[in-house]
Amino acid sequence: MAEPDEIVHQSTRLRLMSVLNALPAGEALEFKRLKAIAQATDGNLGAHLATLEKAGYVEIEKDFVGKRPRTRVRLSRVGRNAYERHLRYLRDIIEGATPDQA
């Protein structure tokens, strides 16, 4: 039976992971685009990404394009598995396979 994942479940982090999970495996997204697509208004976006990185769910790359700094984020395989597991858990709650914990 699937288990809840507190790291994934937080709403901003869930949106971030949903956006990254929809990309082709291994593909990275620039921080600015990720923020826009996830419609993340949370000023603490950097902290959320740091949390995901610490859990091994995302990989963050920093480099330069010319003189412009660029931050890119990609979902790791561990992160993809954790995301899919958590979504399965949520579906189980709705379908009644997992007891409602509220």
Place this chain on the structure above:
Amino acid sequence: MAIGREDAERALKDAADAAGRSHRLAGYRGASGFLLLWGLIWAVADVAAYLNPMAGNWAWLLGDVIGVAGSVALGMRMKSKGPSESRWRGVGSALLIAAAIAMLAIGISIISPLRSAAQSQAMAGLAAGCAYVVLGANQGLRIAAVGAAMIALTLGGWLFAHEQFLLWMAAAGGGGLVLGGLWLRTV
């Protein structure tokens, strides 16, 4: 960690919305390559046709070969999670659009033969515009908007550009596709 049914439903909806936006924007990125490629071919071939009709015929023949080969290559490059399946879907979509436009062109030439390069270009502009509108209904409204703009520009050129129609189509058809391709990259 307590997650209720409503919370689970809300989370799943948020996740689906975010994934949908991500898919749509990835689709725009993929489509932009096709628009840029065909826009450039269109602009060059129509300028050639304006300057010299025979050169225009050859430019379009060569352009079509480059365009089809380039479209297949772009389709192959479109990676996705369902690995080869999606790649072939990209190639398939590009070929399907090309085949639909070719069939329309053949059908029109049988029913009502086109007598000038301008007529051919006008029909090509309308057919390509319609194809993008149909594609956009499925892939995202920006692609449909590019198709609608192409139709409007083609009809506008036909009504008002007269002798300069091929030049108009090079700028409006080819240039419009290039601008449309760049526009899709801005999201």
